[in-house]
Amino acid sequence: MATELYDLTVPVFTRGLKALSAILDKAAAHAAETGADPQALLALRLAPDMHPLSKQVQIACDGSKLCVARLSGAEAPVNEDTETTIDELKGRIDATLAFMASVPRDAIDGQEDREVVLKFPGGEWPFKGQAYVVGFAIPNVFFHLSTAYGLLRQAGVPLGKRDFLGNPG
Amino acid sequence: MATELYDLTVPVFTRGLKALSAILDKAAAHAAETGADPQALLALRLAPDMHPLSKQVQIACDGSKLCVARLSGAEAPVNEDTETTIDELKGRIDATLAFMASVPRDAIDGQEDREVVLKFPGGEWPFKGQAYVVGFAIPNVFFHLSTAYGLLRQAGVPLGKRDFLGNPG
Numbered sequence: 001m002a003t004e005l006y007d008l009t010v011p012v013f014t015r016g017l018k019a020l021s022a023i024l025d026k027a028a029a030h031a032a033e034t035g036a037d038p039q040a041l042l043a044l045r046l047a048p049d050m051h052p053l054s055k056q057v058q059i060a061c062d063g064s065k066l067c068v069a070r071l072s073g074a075e076a077p078v079n080e081d082t083e084t085t086i087d088e089l090k091g092r093i094d095a096t097l098a099f100m101a102s103v104p105r106d107a108i109d110g111q112e113d114r115e116v117v118l119k120f121p122g123g124e125w126p127f128k129g130q131a132y133v134v135g136f137a138i139p140n141v142f143f144h145l146s147t148a149y150g151l152l153r154q155a156g157v158p159l160g161k162r163d164f165l166g167n168p169g
Numbered sequence: 170m171a172t173e174l175y176d177l178t179v180p181v182f183t184r185g186l187k188a189l190s191a192i193l194d195k196a197a198a199h200a201a202e203t204g205a206d207p208q209a210l211l212a213l214r215l216a217p218d219m220h221p222l223s224k225q226v227q228i229a230c231d232g233s234k235l236c237v238a239r240l241s242g243a244e245a246p247v248n249e250d251t252e253t254t255i256d257e258l259k260g261r262i263d264a265t266l267a268f269m270a271s272v273p274r275d276a277i278d279g280q281e282d283r284e285v286v287l288k289f290p291g292g293e294w295p296f297k298g299q300a301y302v303v304g305f306a307i308p309n310v311f312f313h314l315s316t317a318y319g320l321l322r323q324a325g326v327p328l329g330k331r332d333f334l335g336n337p338g
Contacts, residue, residue: 135337146315168304
């Protein structure tokens, strides 16, 4: 029976981003309860040369959006990365969810051999669609979701693994 | 064409764990260069109630091993979680890689509807094989791989995203 490419992308990223949005709600609630500055949470980094929480959220959204766009040929919405509050980041997530929901299954299923070329400052990374999803897009999105979760755990926000996983299965 | 279940498990976890092993090599090299205590690295946690790095490695191995065992019916090797050095953790990864390599494709392909019931102290979480892989096993393994990477980045080990991704595509 195997797994169609749509089922490896839209629902996976949708679940992850919904879980992230709920995690951001818990961060906001924790900040309100403790008097912490929610803006300070968004500036947290694991290392000086890693991205702050706000950017982790933006990249989790972009990784999802661009994967779905690259596979389907749908035009991805442009985001200017101007979000500076938890509410605005949740809006960014909502916009990403809406874009993904707008892409029909039949635009993604069957694209396993589609050429996907990632461009980096140092060169290009050519993939076929399936290898791109399994070897790059999924690990990359979960990396940024995990890092966002870890930053908020380190800041004392009460979260557990179930918050990260969302509602699978 | 779609994606067979084997291709969503053994090669994905193999790539992630090989990348983790190489990351641990870089951690050991960094400790040797800077005079840092490698044992102290293994005790790092993002939060007091999160697992230390050593346990993140063990869980990344267990998540991979148990997923492959549950889907295939193969008996997973028992690990006592006694590893206390980087070399021992790399051995644990090697043992996990060897187990996964011993499971043939045809023991995993087609198991999308297999019943997989996860047992927690608080109850049970029943899945079908495909939802278990996509909704639980992959996010969970990448969570622990990402957390291990983040802990070492926070400790100053020179790593980049490519170290996390390994060699996809």
